[in-house]
Amino acid sequence: MLVVVTRESGRNDTLRAWLPASTVIEVPLTTTVFRAMADVEDDLARADAHGPFAVLAVTSARSRDFLQAALRVCARDAEVWTVGPTTSAAVVDAGLAVTGEAPSALALAERLAHGPVLVLGARAMRDELPAELSARGIDVQQVACYETVPVELDEAARATLARADAIVIGAPSAWRVARDAVAPDTWVVVPGETTAAAVRAEHERVLVGWRSEVARRLEELVAGDRSRQAPQ
Secondary structure, eight states: EEEEESOOOOOOOHHHHHHSSSSEOOOOOOEEEOOOOOHHHHHHHGGGGGGGGEEEEEEEEGGGGHHHHHEEETEEEEEEESSSSHHHHHHHHHOOOOOOEEEEEHHHHHOOSOOEEEEEETTTOSHHHHHHHTTOOOEEEEEEEEEEEOOOHHHOOOOOOOSSEEEOOOHHHHHHGGGGGGGGTTTTEEEEEEHHHHHHTTOOEEEEEESHHHHHHHHHHHHHHHHHHHHO
C-alpha cells in the first residue's frame, strides 16, 4: 500500500507513527511563512482595546511561538481552548494548560460560552469560529501568526499523488493543491471535520482521524479495493 504524507518536510513523523506497515512517501503540499513577532505584537496591541480576553482560542499548532505574546492581552485566569490534538500538544509543550479541545473550529465556537475571545491562527482563517461567536453576541478578535503558501507541484509529485492508495491531508489549503492530481479511487485521510468537509465537496473517499484505528480501517479498505480489482 502506498501512502503519501503531505505536511511540510520534517512534520510528518507523527503521521508515520500510526500509519500501517506500508510504503510512505513525503510530498509536501504547502509551506509556512511566519509573520514577524513585532507585527503580531502590533496586531495584539490593537486587539487589546477589546480585552482583556477571557478566552484564548488557538486554531493551529503553528501559533505556538506567539502564545506568550497573546497571553499578555488576556486576563490572568483566561481559558485556553484548542482545535485538534496536535494544537493541544503544542500548547502543552509551550507550558500552558488546555481548558478544552474541539475537533473543529465550529465545534469550538459552539462550546465557548463567554468572551471576549482572542483567536490565534492563520492569515486566511476559516470564518466559522468568529461568525458563530458574533452571532451569539460574543466579542471575538482574530490575530494571524502565519500564512500557509501552496507549493507548485512538479510532474514527479503529481505522478506520486495520482498512484497513491491513500493520501494524508492536514488542511483545506493542502487539499486545494492536491485535488487535481488525486485519483477518484484514492482514500484521503484527514484529521477532523473541517478538512473532511472541504475534501468531501469534491471527493467521495474520506476517512476522518489521525490514529491507529483509522489506519487499520484504511488497510481493510485498500485490501478490499485490490480484491475487487483482481482478475477472477
